[in-house]
Each structure stands twice: as structure tokens, then as C-alpha cells.
Amino acid sequence: MKILFEREVYDHTLLEEYGLTSYAHTDKDNKSIIPYVGYFYSSKINDCIFILPKVFIKVDDTCDPVRKIAFGKEFKDGNGDYLDIYSIIDVDPENNPLKAHGLERMVFELSTWIYRAIDRFWIRHHDSDIIKRETNQTVISVNGENNQTLLDTILSLVKFHKNHSDLFTYISIINSTGYNKIHWPKTINKVQPVIQGGKPYYMEFKNKNKAFNYDEELIVLFYSVLQYLRKTYMFAVQPNINYDLIRSSKIQSMIENGRGTKLLRKIRRKYFKDELVQLWKLLFAFFSKAESIQSGKCSNEALLASTFDRVFEDMVDVLVSQDIFADLKNNRDNKRIDHIYKGMSLLGDGEIFYIGDSKYYSDGHDIDPDSIYKQFTYAKNIIQHNIDLHNKKQDIDGIRYRDKETDGYNFTPNFFIRGHINLDDLKDGKACYNEDKLKPHEQKFNANYHFSDRPFDRDTLLLQSYNINFLYVLASYVNGTHTGEVQKRLHKLFREDLIKKYDTEFDFYKVTPTINRKEFLKRHFYEFRGQMYSLGNGDIIFGFNSKKDEAKYQAKLISLQTKFSGEATVSEYKLQDSKN
Secondary structure (H helix, E strand, O other): EHHHEOOEEEHHHHHHOOOOOOHOEEEOOOOEOOEEEEEEOOOOOOOEEEEHHHHEEEEOOOOOOOEEOOOOOOOOOOOEEEEEEEOEEEEOOOOOOOHHHHOOOHHHHHHHHHHHHHHHHHHHOOOOOOOOEEEOOOOOOOOOOOOOHHHHHHHHHHHHHHHHHHHHHHHHHHHHOOOOOOOOOHHHHHHOOOOEEEEEOOOOEOOOOOOOOOHHHHHHHHHHHHHHHHHHHHHOOOOOOOOOOOHHHHHHHHHOOOHHHHHHHHHOOOOOOHHHHHHHHHHHHHHOOOOOOHHOOOOEEEEEEOHHHHHHHHHHHHHOOHHHHHHEEEOOOOOEEOOOEEEEEOOOOOEEEEEEEEEEOOOOOOOHHHHHHHHHHHHHHHHHHHHHHHHHOOOOEEEEEEEEOOOOEEOOOOEEEOOOOOOOHHOOEEEEEOOOOOOOOOOOOOOOOOOOOOHHHOEOOOOEEEEEEEEHHHHHHHHHHOOOOHHHHHHHHHHHHHHHHHHHHHHHEEEEEEOHHHHHHHOOOOOOOEEEEEEOOOEEEEOOOHHHHHHHHHHHHHHHHHOOOOEEEEEEHHHOOOOO
């Protein structure tokens, strides 16, 4: 197995040896990059090559030349070399640093997750031009199927093992029932007893005859193949039934000599259970493809994504967006929003659209200014779209952007979400796939505004950025575990943090008129335009940009209490403390 990384520089001769030159971009210095992520089976070297995403690379700029460290691991092997991207290319040798740190199985598991994610993207977006899929068309299964790669077939075998372990235990118990019972007539006829005290004693027994069991032969072959895959491709599967298995070297010999398919043809149609018929087909497909590759009769196999950021975008979109609002992603200025969903307003008054943009970067890269500008534009477009609907009396249920009493605008939640790999996510040879680890990214953004002291102005927009565990997004996408409860939890985390962001940027006060409400608003409309927003419960929220200066905050509170004396009550207000 070989491990390469997306858009990293490799010698052209190495890629030529691997049969990858048609997928590479080469410069005049004979240096090449592969602008793909995914799987490639090379018929030139009879080995699989995984091209992993750049998110798994950490840049070490403390040395000259700059070193690219794989999986963020600054491990050193016995020779004192770092675990950089070039030291781990060939996984098989015992001196590969991955093996020194127990990471080789984790890396292969990760590679298959990436493969499955690209495959799912291809299924969801069958007409996408970013997927390059090549399968071994010379191999036709018994059903005429030829659209699977060898890795597809291997993954199907592993999945079959996971889903049918109870079946194999049951068959093993049934087949062994009565096997060790003594066959007394045969023992008496064929074994010479020892006579002591006038009684015969038999030192050897004959068991009952057992007809040859084809079920068991198929299961032994299946578990032997699993053992072969575990040793050859480092799949984390372990046969759990006590059979005498065929050695992995013999399975390899069967592949080399074409005897796997011959054996399976010989025992074909011996099964009655549907599950065993399915297993026979899977094993036949595996041996057929493996034998064809071994004989050199097949071409290369590949499942590659040329623009993996679009795959990551789809992964995040499935996790956080709501399909019902997919049409809102396409803006009239030809800009396209990555993610959108409807959630509770940050003010706790009705609902609002949340707008997200997924970012797929290698470690250490900040979000660029162009992306920041575009994200503010997305928010403005959504606001205008909803205002247009309002003017046509076609409001979306529960959505309120503009408060007609105060002319104030609701907050538009706007954020980036970045796939991130933390060192703790790859610990002790195991990867963390079951925790989102969502948290704010340290990059800060200047607010977009026309008037800096008007939080309820339509041009006042804040922007936040979050890191999410890339492995969690990957596993959720592949396994389809993006349930409604998961989505609700992530939406809740986004909302709570965005509320903190607004509480940090602005000071808020709750004002409750004690005189006629319309008269109160009329008196103060022009002075506080863009600084007030009326909630449905009758309260009016005032907001100011005092930068959290405590003296200014208290002075403002006293000023408002004085100004509105006899007209309204004024109290401190925190978005995060309100019941919303």
C-alpha cells in the first residue's frame, strides 16, 4: 500500500513508476503534484495507492527547508527522522515510521473512509465533473456486474462479516452437532479392545460419519480471505469462529494461480440460504478481480475527486443544512451559498436563516479576504430576498427580518465551518470519528457595518468561524448518522456561540414603555434608529457599541434611565441570559 497526499510535490519518476503520470501535473523541473483525493489501484505495481486530503498535513516552518508532517504527528522513528509525508509513502516495509508508532491500520482505515465518502458523493451527484471513476471492465461477475473496484468488493466482504456474524455462529453450532458422538457399532467392528477383568476397554473411538458440508467450506474460505485482507491490507477484522483457516500465503497462491474462482465454480449451487448465496457471489467477485489484476489482464482502477473541497462541502451540507431551503442557495448575482437552514432567532423572537460556508484548508491557513467579503454578500442577498418576499406578501412562515415598529433588522447568523484535525483525534493508533468537537476558530473578523453603533441596521453583520472534527463529518456522511437530533445539537451550538459573539460586540438593554407604546417610539425613533428592535412580547431591545467598557456601559444605562424617566423602565440585558 502507498500513501500520497493531495497537491504535494513528488518526483515525476516516482509517479511514473506507480502509473500515476496521467493524473499528475508536472513542471519543468520534473516535479509533479496530484490534484486528486481518493483511491488508485496500479496494475504496474499491483498495489493500491491512497491519495489523502491536505487536511491531514501539518506544516513545520521551523526548519529549512519547510517540512510537511503527516497527520500532524511530530513523531521520530529510531533513526531520528520526523514522520513527514515522504517517509511514509511505502507502508509495507517494517521500518516505515507508521508501524513504529502503531498507525498503519489507522491510516488504512482512514483511507477507506475517504474512499467511501467520494463514492457516496458520486452517488448523490452522479453528473458531477469532479469525479474520475475507472473500474476493471475486463472482470465480469456471475451476475454481469462490472462497475465495482476491487476495494468496493473488499469493503462488501467486510460489511458482510459485520452484519452476519450471528449466522456463522449458528451454522457452526448446527454443523458440529453430533460430530463428536461415538459411533459404537463402528468402534466395536474396527477397534481391538483391551480386556481387563473380563471387560472390554476401547483406547480409540470412531466418531459418527459426517457428510461433507459445503456451508462450512464456504465459511472457511470466507474467514481465510478475511484473514488475508487483515494481513495484506490491514483491515481491522478478526475471524471469531474456531476454524482451521487457509494460510494467507495459500490464499495469495490461489489468486496467482486462478484457483480461487475454480474452487468457487466447483461448489456453486450447493447453498440454500440466501445469505450464503450472497457470500458466494462476493467471494467470486473478489477472487475474479484479484486474479485478473494479478495476471496483468486488467487496467488500472480509480475513484478520485479532483476538487475535494466540493466533497467536503457536501459532507457538511448533509450534516447541517435543511434540504427544504436548497433553492435559496442560488443567488441572483450567480453566487452560491454552501449551507442554509432555518433556526430560532438570536433574539429569541421567531426564526431566521443561518448562513454557513464550509472551508477545506490544510493546517494553519486562515480564511482569505475574498471569502470573507463573499460571506457578507451571501447574508445581504438572503436579507434582500426575504424583504422582497415580504413586499410581495409571500413571507416565509416564522421569519422576520425587519421590525416594522422600530425599522430595526434582526441579526443574520453568518459563519464559516472548517474541517479540522486535532492531534488528540489521532491518538494511540486510533482515530476519533464519534465526536464533533465543534469550537470557535481563533481567527477574528471585522464586522461589516454602515454605522458602527447600530446593531439593528441591515448593514451590520458579524461573522464567526468554527472548527469541526473532520473525521466526525466524514463518518457521519458515510454512515448516514446525520439524524435530526445531531442536527439540532449542532444548530444549538452555533446559536449559543453566535449569541456570545453579539453579547461581546454590543451592549444591550431591555426597555419597557410605561406610556403609550406608539407615542414612545415616535418620540425616540430618529435618535435611536438602528439601535432598537421590538420583540413580540412588548419589550424593546436597545443595543450600542460600547466595546464592553464597563464605565461606558454603566454610564449608558444611567443615561437611558434618565432619558426615559417617566416613559419606560430600563434594565441590563444579555442575549445569552434571556429565555429564548
